[in-house]
Amino acid sequence: MKKLFYLALCAIFCLGLTACGNDDNNGGGSYEELIVGKWSVVKIYDAEDGEWETFNPAVASETLYFSPSGSGYTKGYEKDGDYVDSWEDLFEYEITNNYLILHYEQDDFYEEMDIETFKIKKLNQKELVLSVIEEEDDNEYVIYLKRIS
Numbered sequence: 001m002k003k004l005f006y007l008a009l010c011a012i013f014c015l016g017l018t019a020c021g022n023d024d025n026n027g028g029g030s031y032e033e034l035i036v037g038k039w040s041v042v043k044i045y046d047a048e049d050g051e052w053e054t055f056n057p058a059v060a061s062e063t064l065y066f067s068p069s070g071s072g073y074t075k076g077y078e079k080d081g082d083y084v085d086s087w088e089d090l091f092e093y094e095i096t097n098n099y100l101i102l103h104y105e106q107d108d109f110y111e112e113m114d115i116e117t118f119k120i121k122k123l124n125q126k127e128l129v130l131s132v133i134e135e136e137d138d139n140e141y142v143i144y145l146k147r148i149s
Contacts, residue, residue: 031095034123035066038149041076045142052144064145066093072102095120100130118143 041062043054055061062076070092077086092103104114118130121142128145 029125031098031100031120031123034125035093035095035100035128036068037066037147039064039066039128039145040148041143042146043144045144047140047142048137063148070094 041055041064043052045052058079060076060078062074064072064074066072071090072093073088073090075088077084079085090105092105094101094103098120100118100120102116102118104116116132118132120128121131122129126147128147130143130145131140132143133140
């Protein structure tokens with residue numbers, strides 16, 4: 001009887017050890033908690049070209065902010081010589097089954113609400129890695145962001 005009790009105790013202990021493993025992907029929090037804050041796009045991988053494009057703040061920048069309430073914004077600019085294209089767009093977001101879905105607000109340019117869906121490849125306290133397949137060219141892009149606040 002003591003032997004059976006000891007074996008059962010060992011099994012429960014081993015099961016507890018495997019259940020408490022280190023989760024490098026989300027750093028111990030839920031995606032909904034970890035995504036809250038301000039993120040800066042660092043680089044984008046274009047699968048068609050097979051190359052990473054690193055964002056140079058002198059030429060381009062994009063920042064995304066996610067609030068705890070499920071709303072946020074994206075703000076950025078891109079310079080081409082003397083011409084500067086800048087934007088700021090509001091969105092609502094949701095996270096479902098490792099997908100980040102952005103619902104952009106309707107404006108004068110878009111007649112309907114624009115929706116973008118990204119697969120969350122990695123999310124922790126410091127990094128957010130998203131992938132998206134563009135409908136126009138069926139090409140995958142991987143977006144690497146770092147937390148700035």
